[in-house]
Amino acid sequence: PLVDLRTTARREVLLTNLASIMVGVAFYVVSLVLPQLLQLPTATGYGLGQSMVVAGLCVAPLGLTMMFTAPVYARLSARYGPKVTLIIGLLIIAIGYGGGLGLMNAAWQTVVTSLMLGAGIGLAYSSLPALIVGAVPASETGAANGLNTLMRSIGTSVSSAVIGMVLANTADHVNGVAIPTMHGFRVSFLIATAAVAAGLVLALCLPKPNRSSVPQLRASSEEDANLARAEEVLRGFRGRVLDAQGVPVARAKVTLIDHRGRQAGATLSGEDGSYVLVVPARGPYVLAARAAGHGPLASSATHTGDDRPVDLDLSLPGETVTA
Structure with a gap:
C-alpha cells in the first residue's frame, strides 16, 4: 500500500x-x-x-x-x-x-x-x-x-x-x-x-510531544550509514601518502598496528594519496605504509580518543636497490 x-x-x-x-x-x-x-x-x-x-x-x-x-x-x-x-x-x-x-x-x-x-x-x-x-x-x-x-x-x-x-x-x-x-x-x-x-x-487529546526525542530527518538507511562512517572518521587517523618528492602515492597500503602488535585496521590510499583509518580505542599506534616502487615506512602516533581526527602524512622513502 x-x-x-x-x-x-x-x-x-x-x-x-x-x-x-x-x-x-x-x-x-x-x-x-x-x-x-x-x-x-x-x-x-x-x-x-x-x-x-x-x-x-x-x-x-x-x-x-x-x-x-x-x-x-x-x-x-x-x-x-x-x-x-x-x-x-x-x-x-x-x-x-x-x-x-x-x-x-x-x-x-x-x-x-x-x-x-x-x-x-x-x-x-x-x-x-x-x-x-x-x-x-x-x-x-x-x-x-x-x-x-x-x-x-x-x-x-x-x-x-x-x-x-x-x-x-x-x-x-x-x-x-x-x-x-x-x-x-x-x-x-x-x-x-x-x-x-x-x-x-x-x-x-493529542499527546504532549517528547522534546527529548526530536525526529532526525534522513533520506535513507544509506545516508544513516554514511553519517555513521563520517562519525567514525572523526575518531581516527587521516592524511596522505607521499613519495620522497612530496607527490601523492595512489593505492598505497596503510596498516594500523596497536601497541600489542596486532593489526587494528588497513586501507588503500586514494588517487590523491589520501587515507582514513578508524581507531578502536585511544592509545599509541604504528602506521605502516608501503607501495610498489617505494620503500616501506613505519610511523608511530598516539590517538587521545577524542572526536578530533589526527592528521598524519606518510612520506615513503625511495626504494633501495641492492646490487
Whole structure:
C-alpha cells in the first residue's frame, strides 16, 4: 500500500487527521456563506446588495490573512510547539464564527469575520504538517502528509455537501427561485462552530510531544550509514601518502598496528594519496605504509580518543636497490 495503515492508526496521526477534517469543514463554510450574503439584494431584508467585485474584496482578507500568519505561526510553533498553535488557531476560528453570527448586517462586518477566520485557519493549517512529521518515521513523512492533505479535502467536500443541503432546505422560493435565508446562514455558521469544537477536543487529546526525542530527518538507511562512517572518521587517523618528492602515492597500503602488535585496521590510499583509518580505542599506534616502487615506512602516533581526527602524512622513502 501507498500508506502504512499501522502508521495512520497511531494516536497522534489519527487525531491529527480527524482534526484536519474539522478544519476543512470550517474553512469551506465561510467560502459558501459570505459571498451569497453579500450579493443577495437588499429587498430580502438581510442581503447586503453588493456587486460580485465588492463581495470578492470583502472575502479576500480570508486568504490574505492566511498568508500573513505564516511568520506568526513559525514563532509560535518554535516556542510552544505545533499542538499549541493548532489549539490557538481553532480557538480563533471558533471566535470568528461565533462573532460572525452577529456580524451579518454590513459589508465591513463580513471583512472582520474574514480576517478572524483567515488568521485562525492559517494557524491551524500550518500546524497540521508539523504534527504529522513529528509523529511518523522520516521514511513515511511524504505518504503521511499526503494522507493528511486528503483528510483536509474530505473536510471541504463534506462541508460543501452539508452546507449546500442546509441552504437548500431552508431557502425561500420566490417565483420559482430559491433564495437562501438568514436562518440558513446562521445554521451554517453553527455547524462550522460545532466542527471547530470537535476539532478542538481532538487537538486537546493529542499527546504532549517528547522534546527529548526530536525526529532526525534522513533520506535513507544509506545516508544513516554514511553519517555513521563520517562519525567514525572523526575518531581516527587521516592524511596522505607521499613519495620522497612530496607527490601523492595512489593505492598505497596503510596498516594500523596497536601497541600489542596486532593489526587494528588497513586501507588503500586514494588517487590523491589520501587515507582514513578508524581507531578502536585511544592509545599509541604504528602506521605502516608501503607501495610498489617505494620503500616501506613505519610511523608511530598516539590517538587521545577524542572526536578530533589526527592528521598524519606518510612520506615513503625511495626504494633501495641492492646490487
